[in-house]
Amino acid sequence: MGNERTIAYFSMEIGLEAGMPTYSGGLGILAGDTIRSAADLKVPMVAMTLLHRRGYFYQRLDPEGWQREEPVQWVVEDFLEKMPHRVSVTMDGRSVHICSWRYEVVGIGGYKVPVYFLDSDLQENSEWDRTLTHFLYGGDQYYRLCQEVILGIGGVRMLRALSYHNIERFHMNEGHASLLTLELLDEETKKAGRKSITQDDIEAVRGKCIFTTHTPVPAGHDQFPIDLVRRVIGPRGDFFDMEDVFSADLVRRILRSRETFREMKDILQSENVLNLTYLALSLSHYVNGVAKKHGEVSRLMFAEYIIDAITNGVHAATWVSEPFQELYDRHIPGWKQDNFSLRYALSIPKKEVWDVHNRAKKRLIQYVNHQTNIGMDVDLLTIGFARRAATYKRVDLLFTDIERLSEISSKVGFLQVIYAGKAHPQDQGGKELIKRIFQVKELLKKDIKIAYLENYDMEFGKMIVSGVDIWLNTPQPPLEASGTSGMKAALNGVPSLSVLDGWWIEGHIEGITGWSIGEGGPDRSKDAISLYEKLEQVVLPMFYQDRDRFIDVMLHCIALNGSFFNTHRMMQQYVLNAYFR
Numbered sequence: 239m240g241n242e243r244t245i246a247y248f249s250m251e252i253g254l255e256a257g258m259p260t261y262s263g264g265l266g267i268l269a270g271d272t273i274r275s276a277a278d279l280k281v282p283m284v285a286m287t288l289l290h291r292r293g294y295f296y297q298r299l300d301p302e303g304w305q306r307e308e309p310v311q312w313v314v315e316d317f318l319e320k321m322p323h324r325v326s327v328t329m330d331g332r333s334v335h336i337c338s339w340r341y342e343v344v345g346i347g348g349y350k351v352p353v354y355f356l357d358s359d360l361q362e363n364s365e366w367d368r369t370l371t372h373f374l375y376g377g378d379q380y381y382r383l384c385q386e387v388i389l390g391i392g393g394v395r396m397l398r399a400l401s402y403h404n405i406e407r408f409h410m411n412e413g414h415a416s417l418l419t420l421e422l423l424d425e426e427t428k429k430a431g432r433k434s435i436t437q438d439d440i441e442a443v444r445g446k447c448i449f450t451t452h453t454p455v456p457a458g459h460d461q462f463p464i465d466l467v468r469r470v471i472g473p474r475g476d477f478f479d480m481e482d483v484f485s486a487d488l489v490r491r492i493l494r495s496r497e498t499f500r501e502m503k504d505i506l507q508s509e510n511v512l513n514l515t516y517l518a519l520s521l522s523h524y525v526n527g528v529a530k531k532h533g534e535v536s537r538l539m540f541a542e543y544i545i546d547a548i549t550n551g552v553h554a555a556t557w558v559s560e561p562f563q564e565l566y567d568r569h570i571p572g573w574k575q576d577n578f579s580l581r582y583a584l585s586i587p588k589k590e591v592w593d594v595h596n597r598a599k600k601r602l603i604q605y606v607n608h609q610t611n612i613g614m615d616v617d618l619l620t621i622g623f624a625r626r627a628a629t630y631k632r633v634d635l636l637f638t639d640i641e642r643l644s645e646i647s648s649k650v651g652f653l654q655v656i657y658a659g660k661a662h663p664q665d666q667g668g669k670e671l672i673k674r675i676f677q678v679k680e681l682l683k684k685d686i687k688i689a690y691l692e693n694y695d696m697e698f699g700k701m702i703v704s705g706v707d708i709w710l711n712t713p714q715p716p717l718e719a720s721g722t723s724g725m726k727a728a729l730n731g732v733p734s735l736s737v738l739d740g741w742w743i744e745g746h747i748e749g750i751t752g753w754s755i756g757e758g759g760p761d762r763s764k765d766a767i768s769l770y771e772k773l774e775q776v777v778l779p780m781f782y783q784d785r786d787r788f789i790d791v792m793l794h795c796i797a798l799n800g801s802f803f804n805t806h807r808m809m810q811q812y813v814l815n816a817y818f819r
C-alpha cells in the first residue's frame with residue numbers, strides 16, 4: 239500500500255492451489271498465474287474475488303461416464319486469514335454484509351501480492367444471502383447478478399475499507415466484475431457532492447479502468463434483464479440515482495464521448511438487457527483480447543471499440559514438472575526469474591531431456607494406472623487431452639472414425655489416450671460428450687487404452703501436461719480465444735497437435751514446435767481427416783522411428799514457446815501497455 243500506485247485486479251475466479259476450489263477453468267488459472275507473475279516481478283497489485291465456500295464442484299463419474307456434482311468441503315481457515323473489516327451492499331432493498339479473507343502470493347524475491355476473498359456467509363445476513371458467495375457459476379440469473387454486485391460493488395468498498403485509496407487502475411478480468419464501474423461513478427459523484435453523473439465523472443472512471451475480454455462464445459458474455467438489474471441495484475440502492483444508468487441520456491453521454499454513437503438499445507440494453515461486456519467496454523480506456531487472433535475477432539464483435547491484444551501466458555515455475563525444474567536449474571540457472579532465458583534450452587543434451595521427460599511420464603502413467611486400473615504402458619505414445627468439457631472444445635474429435643483410429647494404432651504404432659475435464663453442471667451437451675468418451679473407451683478396449691480421470695484440477699493438470707508425449711487440442715475455430723494448457727505442455731517439452739486457433743496460431747511452426755490440424759476453418763470432418771493423417775504419417779512415425787527428431791521438436795517447444803508464452807512476458811506487456819501508461 240503506502241504510496242505505491244496499486245493495480246486492483248478483479249476476477250470472479252482465481253486458481254491459487256488445487257486444495258482451494260475457487261476456479262473452474264482457464265479464466266481462473268490465468269488469474270492465478272497473472273498474480274504469481276506480478277509477485278515475481280514486484281508489480282504492486284491487490285486481487286479481489288469471491289470465496290466460493292462450496293467451490294465449483296467435485297466431479298464424480300459413474301461407470302457410464304455420467305457426471306455428478308458434489309459440493310466441495312474445504313476448510314477455509316486452513317488456507318486463508320480472516321480480516322476484521324466489514325462492508326455492506328444494498329441489493330433488492332436488503333443490506334448484505336460482507337467480510338473478506340486474505341491469501342498472500344509470495345514472489346520469488348519475497349514480494350507479496352494479497353488476494354481478498356469476499357464472503358457473505360455472516361450471521362447478520364439472511365439464510366439465503368449467506369449462500370451468495372458459496373457456488374462459483376451456480377444458481378440462476380438472480381443469484382449470479384447478486385454475486386456480481388458483491389464482487390464489483392462490494393469489492394471496491396472492501397478495498398477502501400482495507401485502506402487502498404491509491405489505486406492506479408482497476409483491471410476487470412472478464413465482464414463479471416464490470417459493476418465495479420458503477421461504484422467508481424458513485425465515488426466520483428459523492429466526491430463532488432452531486433447526485434447525478436457528469437461527463438467528467440465518466441472520463442475519470444474510464445481513466446482508471448482496464449478490461450480484458452476472454453471469449454467469443456456468447457455464453458461467456460453476461461447479460462441480465464434490465465428489470466432484474468433495476469430490482470437488484472436500483473433505484474432504492476445506496477447509490478446515486480440508478481435510473482441515471484438506465485437512462486438513454488447517460489448511455490448517450492457515455493457513448494458520445496467515444497465519438498461513435500449507436501442507438502442505446504444496441505449497446506448497453508439490447509432488447510432490455512444490461513450487457514456487462516458493453517458496460518466494461520464503455521467505461522474502460524484500455525481493452526484487450528487474449529491472443530492476436532482473438533483481438534481480431536473481438537474487434538469484429540465490438541466494432542465500436544479500440545481493442546488491443548495481449549497474448550496469454552502461464553506461470554512457468556508453477557507448471558514445470560519437478561524433473562524438468564531440476565534440469566533447467568542445472569542448465570539454465572535463473573530461468574524462474576528470467577523466463578526468456580528458456581530460449582537456451584536448445585543446448586541441453588537430448589538424452590537428458592528424454593530421460594527427464596520419461597521420469598515425468600512414468601509418474602503420470604503410474605498415477606493413471608493406480609486410479610483406473612487400466613494398465614497403460616510407459617513406452618507407448620501417450621496423447622493427453624484435458625479441458626472443460628464444453629461443446630466447442632470438441633473433446634470427441636479424435637473419435638470421429640474409431641475404426642480408422644484403431645487401424646492407425648495397430649499398423650503404424652500403438653497409442654494410448656488420457657482424458658480429464660469437467661462439464662458445467664447445466665451443460666447437458668458437455669456431459670453427453672464425457673459419456674461418449676466412456677462409450678468409445680469400451681468399444682476400443684482391446685486396441686487402444688483410454689482413461690478418463692475424475693475431477694480435473696491444477697494438481698492433475700500439472701501432471702498430465704508434463705507426462706504425456708503429445709498435447710491434443712481440437713476446438714472449433716475461432717472459438718478458442720487463447721487456450722493455455724498447450725503452453726503448460728510446451729514448458730515441459732511436450733509438443734501440441736492442435737487446430738489452428740487461439741495462441742497456437744502464434745506458437746505453431748509445423749514440424750518444429752508441433753503440428754497443426756486442419757486449416758483453421760469450421761469444417762469438423764476436414765479437421766478429423768487432417769488429425770488422422772498427421773497421426774498416421776507424421777507424429778507416430780517420428781515418435782517410434784526417428785526419436786532424435788522428436789526430441790528436437792521437444793527442445794523447440796521449450797526454447798521458442800516456453801520462453802514466450804509465459805505470464806512474465808504477459809505481465810510486462812500489461813505493465814507497459816495498460817497499467818502504467
Ligand SMILES: *Cc1c(COP(=O)(O)O)cnc(C)c1O
Binds near residue numbers: 262263694695721
Ligand atoms: C490450464 C488449465 C485449464 C485451461 O486449459 P485450456 O487449454 O485453456 O482450456 C483448465 N483447467 C485446469 C485445471 C487447468 O490447469
